[in-house]
Amino acid sequence: xxxxxxxxxxxxxxxxxxxxxxxxxxxxxxxxxxxxxxxxxxxxxxxxxxxxxxxxxxxxxxxxxxxxxxxxxxxxxxxxxxxxxxxxxxxxxxxxxxxxxxxxxxxxxxxxxxxxxxxxxxxxxxxxxxxxxxxxxxxxxxxxxxxxxxxxxxxxxxxxxxxxxxxxxxxxxxxxxxxxxxxxxxxxxxxxxxxxxxxxxxxxxxxxxxxxxxxxxxxxxxxxxxxxxxxxxxxxxxxxxxxxxxxxxxxxxxxxxxxxxxxxxxxxxxxxxxxxxxxxxxxxxxxxxxxxxxxxxxxxxxxxxxxxxxxxxxxxxxxxxxxxxxxxxxxxxxxxxxxxxxxxxxxxxxxxxxxxxxxxxxxxxxxxxxxxxxxxxxxxxxxxxxxxxxxxxxxxxxxxxxxxxxxxxxxxxxxxx
Numbered sequence: 001x002x003x004x005x006x007x008x009x010x011x012x013x014x015x016x017x018x019x020x021x022x023x024x025x026x027x028x029x030x031x032x033x034x035x036x037x038x039x040x041x042x043x044x045x046x047x048x049x050x051x052x053x054x055x056x057x058x059x060x061x062x063x064x065x066x067x068x069x070x071x072x073x074x075x076x077x078x079x080x081x082x083x084x085x086x087x088x089x090x091x092x093x094x095x096x097x098x099x100x101x102x103x104x105x106x107x108x109x110x111x112x113x114x115x116x117x118x119x120x121x122x123x124x125x126x127x128x129x130x131x132x133x134x135x136x137x138x139x140x141x142x143x144x145x146x147x148x149x150x151x152x153x154x155x156x157x158x159x160x161x162x163x164x165x166x167x168x169x170x171x172x173x174x175x176x177x178x179x180x181x182x183x184x185x186x187x188x189x190x191x192x193x194x195x196x197x198x199x200x201x202x203x204x205x206x207x208x209x210x211x212x213x214x215x216x217x218x219x220x221x222x223x224x225x226x227x228x229x230x231x232x233x234x235x236x237x238x239x240x241x242x243x244x245x246x247x248x249x250x251x252x253x254x255x256x257x258x259x260x261x262x263x264x265x266x267x268x269x270x271x272x273x274x275x276x277x278x279x280x281x282x283x284x285x286x287x288x289x290x291x292x293x294x295x296x297x298x299x300x301x302x303x304x305x306x307x308x309x310x311x312x313x314x315x316x317x318x319x320x321x322x323x324x325x326x327x328x329x330x331x332x333x334x335x336x337x338x339x340x341x342x343x344x345x346x347x348x349x350x351x352x353x354x355x356x357x358x359x360x361x362x363x364x365x366x367x368x369x370x371x372x373x374x375x376x377x378x379x380x381x382x383x384x385x386x387x388x389x390x391x392x393x394x395x396x397x398x399x400x401x402x403x404x405x406x407x408x409x410x411x412x413x414x415x416x417x
Contacts, residue, residue, distance in 0.1 A: 041373060043365035044380035045329055046312065053308035054301055054352070058250070061219040061298040062280070063290045065181050067211035073198035074176040075099060079206075086189050090181045090209060092354075097179035097190075097206055099198060104177055108170035113161035122156030129153035185211040186288065194210060212288045217249060217261065219279040219298050223270045238323050247281045249290070250297040259284045263300070309355050310348040312382070315363040316341060326351075327369065329360040334373045347382070 081098035084090060132149040135141045181187070187209045198204040247261035261283040270277055281298060283290060290296070316339070317325045325338045339354030355361065362369070363380045 004143050040332075040376040041365065041368045043329070043334075043369060043375045043377055045360045045362050045377040046315075046380050046390045047291040048309060048311065048357055048359040048361050050307040050309055050357050052304055053310060053345075053350070054304050055308070056299050057296045058299050059219050059221055059279075061217040061249070063292055063294040063296065064216040064218055065185075065210040065212060065292045066214050066216055066282075067121045067185065068292070069182045069185070069209045070205055070209045071096060071179060071181070071187075071209060073099065073179070073204040073206060074200055075104060075173050076200045077101075077103065077154070077177065077198065079192055079194055079196045079198055082190050082194060084187060084190075086187065086207075088187065090185065090187045092181055092184050094179055094181045095178055096187070099177040099179065101174060101177040104170065104174040108167070108174045111163065111167040111170040115160065115167050118156065118159040122153070122160050125153040125156035126150075134313045154175050179206060181209050183209055183211055185209040210292055212285055212291070215285045215290045215292070216264075217247075217281045217283060217285055217290075217296065217298055219281065219300070220271075220274070220276045221279055221300075223275055225276050226304045246301045247283075248299045249283065250299060256299075257283070257289065257296070259286075261298075307352045309357070310345060311351055311355070311361055312363045312380075313344060313347055313349045315361050316349060317366075326355065327362040327366070328355075329362060329372075329375060329377050332374055334371055334375055336361070 050290075053267075067193045077099040080096060080100055083095045083098060090096065127153070129149045132141055136143070136146045187207055190207050191205050192198060196205070247263050249257040249261065251257070254392050261281040264280045264282055279300075289328050311326070317327070317336075319325070323338065324341050325336050327334050328337050329335070335357075340352045342350035342352050343348075360377055362375075365375075369375060
């Protein structure tokens with residue numbers, strides 16, 4: 001008679017059979033099924049398309065004043081007055097500084113007296129020459145005396161001219177004691193104070209006036225890029241905007257200056273030390289927002305690409321070495337495609353090579369995918385919710401598969417009993 005096994009053995013037998021079934025099920029799966037959790041991973045995709053796009057490039061630039069006048073002393077003397085408020089706008093001809101005029105007033109008066117003396121001498125010489133012109137006709141004076149009278153008259157006229165020049169110089173120097181602004185603009189701080197000795201020989205700087213209602217922005221660009229653009233234009237890959245090159249300025253916080261600039265010229269020579277070309281743009285600056293010396297990023301339009309490809313920036317994958325690639329769906333599975341990217345346009349980025357119109361580009365649901373993994377693509381909608389939903393679905397898929405495996409193991413255990 002056979003003895004029945006103890007009932008305590010039954011739970012151990014069930015556990016053993018369940019483990020065998022689970023191991024067999026895992027062993028039958030291929031790597032792609034394991035990666036996908038036994039089902040297709042949901043991902044969000046967009047269909048790649050082309051569209052005419054204005055291409056631009058951000059280049060560093062530095063603001064320069066259109067006019068900058070260094071106010072310097074043109075005569076030597078003691079500075080008596082500062083006749084302006086520092087940091088304000090001044091106009092051409094406005095009185096800025098006063099230098100002690102007493103010495104130059106005396107020199108001017110002296111020059112005026114010398115002129116009067118020369119004029120008196122010239123009057124006597126002219127009268128003598130006039131009489132000798134009558135007497136020489138009657139042979140009443142010698143020819144030598146006549147020639148001497150004519151020479152003295154000419155010398156007297158030259159003395160008048162010299163005295164007039166000296167008087168003009170003295171008046172100019174006297175005028176320099178009142179220092180005026182040569183241009184309209186904004187004046188900075190006064191470099192000297194009242195009571196300081198300023199020197200004409202050294203050209204003591206008193207202040208600086210800068211015209212700010214319009215400003216220059218100087219830009220540097222590699223010569224190789226300019227040649228590439230010209231070749232692209234010649235090949236028809238890019239077209240020039242009918243309105244010409246547009247220039248905008250951006251600040252450190254990525255905010256854009258509200259005035260559009262005009263590109264004045266693209267350098268006529270290449271800097272041999274850097275291989276770069278100088279460019280200059282002009283901007284209106286009615287509110288004096290752009291200040292000389294300020295560094296800005298200048299967005300320079302290169303042309304229009306009639307078949308540009310723009311994709312969401314989150315679709316781009318970056319390797320440790322800096323290489324860029326994307327994931328696309330081909331025949332229901334994931335494929336990695338290397339790409340070259342260009343300028344960023346808001347939340348999109350320009351793809352120069354690697355993608356063609358019609359490709360299904362994965363933009364969300366990257367956590368559970370890799371090359372060769374089967375996926376279930378769904379249209380992507382811009383915004384954070386679409387990305388979050390795709391990632392949550394990808395995370396939920398393995399959990400559902402695990403529940404199915406547990407149910408299968410329980411059914412196998414009951415059958416063995």
